[in-house]
Amino acid sequence: MMSENAISIRDLCFSYGRKHVLDHVSLEVRQGSVFGFLGCNGAGKTTTIQLLLGLLKARSGQCLVGGHNPQTDPMTVRQTVGYMAEDQTMYGWMRVEQIIRWSSTLYPTWEADYVQDLIKQFDLPVKARVKTLSKGQNTRLALLLALAHKPAIVILDDPTLGLDPIARKAFLRHVITLLQAEGVTVFFSSHLLYEIEPVADTIAILDRGRIVKTGHTDQLRESIRRFIVTPKPASDLGKLEHVLDVTQQDGQCLVTCEVVTDQTRLAIRAMADREIQECALNLDEIFEAYVIGNHGREVAPC
Amino acid sequence: MFVRIEPSSSVPIYRQIIDQIRYQVATGVLQPGDRVPSVRALAGQLAVNQNTILKVFNELRNEKILRVERGSGTVVAQSGQSMTLAERKKTVATLLREGAIQAIQLDIPKEQAVDLLQMEYEIILSEKKRSQP
Numbered sequence: 001m002m003s004e005n006a007i008s009i010r011d012l013c014f015s016y017g018r019k020h021v022l023d024h025v026s027l028e029v030r031q032g033s034v035f036g037f038l039g040c041n042g043a044g045k046t047t048t049i050q051l052l053l054g055l056l057k058a059r060s061g062q063c064l065v066g067g068h069n070p071q072t073d074p075m076t077v078r079q080t081v082g083y084m085a086e087d088q089t090m091y092g093w094m095r096v097e098q099i100i101r102w103s104s105t106l107y108p109t110w111e112a113d114y115v116q117d118l119i120k121q122f123d124l125p126v127k128a129r130v131k132t133l134s135k136g137q138n139t140r141l142a143l144l145l146a147l148a149h150k151p152a153i154v155i156l157d158d159p160t161l162g163l164d165p166i167a168r169k170a171f172l173r174h175v176i177t178l179l180q181a182e183g184v185t186v187f188f189s190s191h192l193l194y195e196i197e198p199v200a201d202t203i204a205i206l207d208r209g210r211i212v213k214t215g216h217t218d219q220l221r222e223s224i225r226r227f228i229v230t231p232k233p234a235s236d237l238g239k240l241e242h243v244l245d246v247t248q249q250d251g252q253c254l255v256t257c258e259v260v261t262d263q264t265r266l267a268i269r270a271m272a273d274r275e276i277q278e279c280a281l282n283l284d285e286i287f288e289a290y291v292i293g294n295h296g297r298e299v300a301p302c
Numbered sequence: 303m304f305v306r307i308e309p310s311s312s313v314p315i316y317r318q319i320i321d322q323i324r325y326q327v328a329t330g331v332l333q334p335g336d337r338v339p340s341v342r343a344l345a346g347q348l349a350v351n352q353n354t355i356l357k358v359f360n361e362l363r364n365e366k367i368l369r370v371e372r373g374s375g376t377v378v379a380q381s382g383q384s385m386t387l388a389e390r391k392k393t394v395a396t397l398l399r400e401g402a403i404q405a406i407q408l409d410i411p412k413e414q415a416v417d418l419l420q421m422e423y424e425i426i427l428s429e430k431k432r433s434q435p
Contacts, residue, residue: 176346198348198354199349200351221312222314281312
């Protein structure tokens with residue numbers, strides 16, 4: 001059975017013509033969790049989300065969203081899910097109250113009282129035309145429209161793109177207080193690990209259409225380490241276990257390992273000529289190691 | 303209660319929060335009996351996942367730094383309350399071990415490492431004195 005989870009993706013493949021965009025993507029999103037979906041621009045995040053909503057047809061593989069198959073039953077999925085598109089454009093000529101009223105006709109479960117509550121919390125000018133809203137107001141309006149029918153699953157496609165740091169933090173706070181606290185499942189895509197880390201239970205990193213890492217957020221930082229080594233001649237650091245990246249420079253090597261045990265340390269020590277340094281990585285460095293790491297392949301022995 | 307998160311740090315978020323609360327209790331900024339915010343409230347305030355805050359509170363409760371009081375939520379416990387000396391020593395030893403490993407790796411002689419510990423001890427005691435009325 002694949003459907004204890006809120007979102008379940010199995011072996012999903014998609015291509016635009018000959019260009020493979022998604023290559024056997026599999027993911028499980030636990031009910032009530034906040035799932036951070038990370039990747040660089042063009043990694044395939046938006047494509048994945050559009051497949052989850054049935055806006056695109058998959059080449060192969062399957063997905064279930066809230067127990068429904070978006071490929072065969074897209075309307076049911078779109079009624080049960082709250083969705084905020086990347087850089088969502090709304091009818092600029094409409095007033096805020098008009099777009100809210102217009103959207104309310106699309107959903108049978110629309111909650112008018114909750115919407116009034118959100119208008120106040122989000123400090124939205126109801127009489128203003130949508131095209132005159134600031135970027136922050138626009139994002140909050142899009143969030144309101146995504147939440148107004150009280151969905152159990154919310155999909156946010158890079159929702160904080162272009163927000164200033166204060167608006168971004170406020171948005172993340174809404175994710176925690178309005179969604180996580182209410183038991184809503186959140187699927188949140190972003191290209192910034194430091195943004196997603198504080199709010200996500202689980203993180204998946206997508207790189208050129210492939211999932212390169214999934215894991216619990218807390219564990220992501222704990223096991224990954226970088227070593228600065230002056231290797232012995234002919235030692236092959238690329239052969240270590242769990243290597244994400246080996247970079248050589250001026251007779252020294254930077255070795256980044258995903259899982260570091262005492263055995264890893266012993267193995268590295270055996271290959272090192274002089275003392276080795278071990279350091280923890282910050283989030284940007286972790287993201288980089290997964291996305292552009294060479295996994296020790298194509299690295300000539302020192 | 304004020305807690306600050308450094309996003310570019312290599313220290314995990316839950317660890318950053320634990321360290322800051324522990325420090326505030328050690329220096330007397332937080333006094334025994336002081337109420338701390340609920341998991342929900344602190345998660346909202348910091349814009350941090352509730353499960354992260356839950357993990358922080360669980361760990362601080364296990365260390366007997368926080369305690370749940372029926373009716374009034376989570377409060378700061380009496381220092382070392384209901385822990386035997388052996389238990390308290392064990393807690394400290396675990397933390398000092400990390401420091402000792404770092405000191406050996408960074409080639410700090412034993413005597414100097416002990417000096418450093420003494421210095422930190424004095425700094426915190428003097429801050430504690432200052433925060434007392």
